[in-house]
Amino acid sequence: MTIKKRKMNVIETKNIRRVYHQGEIEVNALNDVTITFEKGEFTAIIGPSGSGKTTFLNAIGGLDKPTSGEVFINNTDITKLSENELIDFRLQHIGFVFQSYNLIPVLTAKENVEFIMLLQEIPKQEREKRAIQLLTEVGLSSQINRRPNQLSGGQQQRVAVARALASKPKFVLADEPTANLDSTSTSDLLDIMQALNKEEGMTFIFSTHDQRVMDRAKRIITLEDGKILSDIKR
Amino acid sequence: MKTLIKIAWRNVWRNKLRSSLVILSIVLGIWAGLFLMAMTLGLNEQRMNGAVDTYLSHLQIHHPKFKEDLNIKDTIIDKKQTVAIIQKNTNIKAFAERIVVQGMIANSKGSKGIELLGIRPEQEKKLTSISTHLTEGTYFTKFKKNPAVIGEKLAKKLHLKIRSKVVVTLQDYNGNLTAALFRVEGIFKTNSSVFDESTVFVRASDLDKSIAMHGKIHEIAILGKSIGDVKKIKSALISKITNNKVESWNEISPELGYAQEMMSSMVFIFMGIVLLALAFSIINTMLMAVIERKKELGMLMAVGMNKKRLFSMISLETLFIAMIATPIGMLLSYWSISYFNKYGIDLSIIASGLESLGIGSRVYTYLPKNLYINITATTLLVAFLASVFPARRALKLRPAEAIRSN
Numbered sequence A: 001m002t003i004k005k006r007k008m009n010v011i012e013t014k015n016i017r018r019v020y021h022q023g024e025i026e027v028n029a030l031n032d033v034t035i036t037f038e039k040g041e042f043t044a045i046i047g048p049s050g051s052g053k054t055t056f057l058n059a060i061g062g063l064d065k066p067t068s069g070e071v072f073i074n075n076t077d078i079t080k081l082s083e084n085e086l087i088d089f090r091l092q093h094i095g096f097v098f099q100s101y102n103l104i105p106v107l108t109a110k111e112n113v114e115f116i117m118l119l120q121e122i123p124k125q126e127r128e129k130r131a132i133q134l135l136t137e138v139g140l141s142s143q144i145n146r147r148p149n150q151l152s153g154g155q156q157q158r159v160a161v162a163r164a165l166a167s168k169p170k171f172v173l174a175d176e177p178t179a180n181l182d183s184t185s186t187s188d189l190l191d192i193m194q195a196l197n198k199e200e201g202m203t204f205i206f207s208t209h210d211q212r213v214m215d216r217a218k219r220i221i222t223l224e225d226g227k228i229l230s231d232i233k234r
Numbered sequence B: 001m002k003t004l005i006k007i008a009w010r011n012v013w014r015n016k017l018r019s020s021l022v023i024l025s026i027v028l029g030i031w032a033g034l035f036l037m038a039m040t041l042g043l044n045e046q047r048m049n050g051a052v053d054t055y056l057s058h059l060q061i062h063h064p065k066f067k068e069d070l071n072i073k074d075t076i077i078d079k080k081q082t083v084a085i086i087q088k089n090t091n092i093k094a095f096a097e098r099i100v101v102q103g104m105i106a107n108s109k110g111s112k113g114i115e116l117l118g119i120r121p122e123q124e125k126k127l128t129s130i131s132t133h134l135t136e137g138t139y140f141t142k143f144k145k146n147p148a149v150i151g152e153k154l155a156k157k158l159h160l161k162i163r164s165k166v167v168v169t170l171q172d173y174n175g176n177l178t179a180a181l182f183r184v185e186g187i188f189k190t191n192s193s194v195f196d197e198s199t200v201f202v203r204a205s206d207l208d209k210s211i212a213m214h215g216k217i218h219e220i221a222i223l224g225k226s227i228g229d230v231k232k233i234k235s236a237l238i239s240k241i242t243n244n245k246v247e248s249w250n251e252i253s254p255e256l257g258y259a260q261e262m263m264s265s266m267v268f269i270f271m272g273i274v275l276l277a278l279a280f281s282i283i284n285t286m287l288m289a290v291i292e293r294k295k296e297l298g299m300l301m302a303v304g305m306n307k308k309r310l311f312s313m314i315s316l317e318t319l320f321i322a323m324i325a326t327p328i329g330m331l332l333s334y335w336s337i338s339y340f341n342k343y344g345i346d347l348s349i350i351a352s353g354l355e356s357l358g359i360g361s362r363v364y365t366y367l368p369k370n371l372y373i374n375i376t377a378t379t380l381l382v383a384f385l386a387s388v389f390p391a392r393r394a395l396k397l398r399p400a401e402a403i404r405s406n
Helices: A054-062 A083-093 A110-118 A123-135 A153-166 A182-198 A211-216 B002-012 B016-056 B078-086 B121-127 B152-157 B193-198 B204-211 B225-241 B256-294 B295-302 B307-341 B348-356 B369-395 B399-404
Strands: A011-022 A025-037 A042-046 A068-073 A094-097 A170-176 A203-207 A219-223 A227-233 B059-062 B093-105 B108-118 B132-137 B149-153 B165-171 B177-188 B198-203 B219-224 B245-248
Touching: A011 A054, A025 A054, A025 A227, A042 A054, A042 A083, A042 A182, A042 A211, A054 A068, A054 A203, A083 A094, A083 B295, A083 B307, A094 A153, A094 B295, A110 A123, A110 A153, A110 B002, A123 A153, A153 A170, A153 A182, A153 B016, A182 A203, A182 A211, A227 B016, B002 B307, B016 B256, B016 B307, B016 B369, B059 B225, B078 B093, B078 B219, B078 B225, B093 B121, B093 B204, B108 B152, B108 B165, B108 B204, B132 B307, B149 B152, B149 B193, B152 B177, B152 B193, B177 B204, B193 B198, B193 B348, B198 B204, B219 B225, B219 B256, B225 B245, B256 B295, B256 B307, B256 B369, B295 B307, B295 B399, B307 B369
Parallel strands: A042 A203, A042 A219, A094 A170, A170 A203, B108 B198, B149 B177
Antiparallel strands: A011 A025, A011 A068, A219 A227, B059 B219, B059 B245, B093 B108, B093 B165, B093 B219, B132 B177, B149 B198, B165 B177
């Protein structure tokens, strides 16, 4: 495996393409996308359905290998990593927040947050302390022993945010995190994420249709047909 | 690992109904397999013990050629010396001398080919249990002249009762056809209707006079202190008794050994089929669980759970199901087998069929203790192997696709 070194950006993609085959038809989900993200960004990636938002997020999250091109996360070309190396890389460097929360249903809120640190083999005391601290930061200090089915959608998503931050990632990818939330929960969630972005410099990259997310984003990237249509920084 | 165990254990109970049904199916499968094994082994054990107990005993000694054609002249060589050697062996509990001839028993109601055994009742009582299997009459204690003890089936066939007279036609030692008159003193019933119909016991002294044996005998039956001593006794006797043939019960009646081997093979095949069915039941359940949790598994891979841990988690879930079900199945089996080992299963509805095979109408289950351990270990191994396919299926999931699935 050859690791190419680049200048300091959190994420850098170079000419990434992703082609899917649907029967005999070729679909260019991503078409020569070159872009960089710096530390501390609060970026929304928008576009109509089928524009390539999720494909792009999967590519920079190491969940899907591009057909061609390079993806650098903290100077590591993740397209050259093996499957096992990629799993470990995601664990150490990337946080995920999913549309459907995707918490482990049989674990409590605290156990869900601890789980990531457990995979990182962090000692028990340190895990527990950090899990409680993160859940407090997202306003769930009184819900730590509840299981997901005992929490509201907004609360579950906050647990998901805490879990995403547990591994001390370089950035957090959030794929339509507010899609299943009501307006109050959405507002609360975005407040927390913005606070983390401002106070701790955590990088957040969203894929979203939600105007409320777009309104708070410092940078909006518009995708269409797998290409960057616009890239506006506020 | 502790957390994986915790997750796996809690996952087992996510769908209580489904997990309970799989556990129940494993419990019933184990119980059915073990109980059938116990019934089959018990059946054969009874058959073997019945044969050993009523007539065969642990070992027999004959003239080397006697068993080939049952020639009346092939009597035990050096009887006195042979008996002396037997008496010196401390592992031998009892022995009995017998005259063995083939004959025809007849009366006004009919006739039947039989094996006529001339015995010494005091010796025979210590060796076999015929004297305790009498349904009517007495065992060579009442009649002074030519008493006979016959089987119940033979008695019914020839309409014989206590004190009935029977004529036995047979060949004497000199090859002349002769007839002897006997009076029925006792009627016995064993587990083998074939034995009951074809065997008649008379006193050796009476038979000796009738066929001019002059003290010669055809057979010495030997009972060891335990069946485990048979090999030891045999090798000790063979080293000293060189002119007669010494055989153990399974050499005299190899069909008993063959039946045991055949039944053992059949029950192991049956158990194998049961375990195979259990394996598929587990595969089916775990596969459903993996497919249902596709999204969750995709998430776990996305956030950094490696393949080894994922595989372990799914295997642990399967093992937990097996570890709950197996002891319950074993306990249920142990209790039921122990109960029916003591009280037996009443199969009198098919008694005549069983008796023709040498088995009583009440079957006592029997299972060696090592089989419980073997089957437990095998079940857990099968469960682990059954977990491999669903676990591998989970490993093949692509996180990006799995997370987006419904």
